[in-house]
Amino acid sequence: MPQSYVKIWVHAVFSTKNRQPLISDKIATKVHQLVKDELIAAGCFVQAVNGVEDHIHLLFLLNNQKSIAEVMKNVKGSTSHAINQENLTREKFAWQNGYGAFSVSDNRKHIVEKYIKNQQQHHATKNFQEEWNGFLTSHGFAVVEDDDS
Secondary structure (H helix, E strand, O other), X not given: OOOOOOOOEEEEEEEEHHHOOOOOHHHHHHHHHHHHHHHHHOOOEEEEEEEEOOEEEEXXXXXXXXXXXXXXXXXXXXXXXXXXXXXXXXXXXXXXXOOEEEEEOHHHHHHXXXXXXXXXXXXXXXXXXXHHHHHHHHOOOOOOOOOOO
8 A cells, every 4th residue: 555544533622720710701712723723733634623711622633644642742832831921811821731632533523523612502511520521431431530631
């Protein structure tokens, strides 16, 4: 086979440090754009970016030359640096250690995209910890109550 064919959709989720509600409506669009720009700089096609005050969801096509760990490290590091450089928050901004990255089949990406775009509606009835525990369970991971992801 002379060529490699790679198409890996990723639904990534990560929270602010200590799950502080730092992403206000006032700065959310800017934060989401910073994240999108970093993913694009990493050579990833971005389908959706959205979140609420204490976490963010991404749906993107992983660059076949990069690892998920490399992409997440760069996105989180660069965006927290930019948020602090631009003084978008009153206190120092940081993302929590860790992240969730879940594969999405091509024929289900529209469902994940809709889920991401409806975050504000979704979180009117469920907090981040409940959502996170649901992700862990549905992907076969044990739920750890003091998880600092």
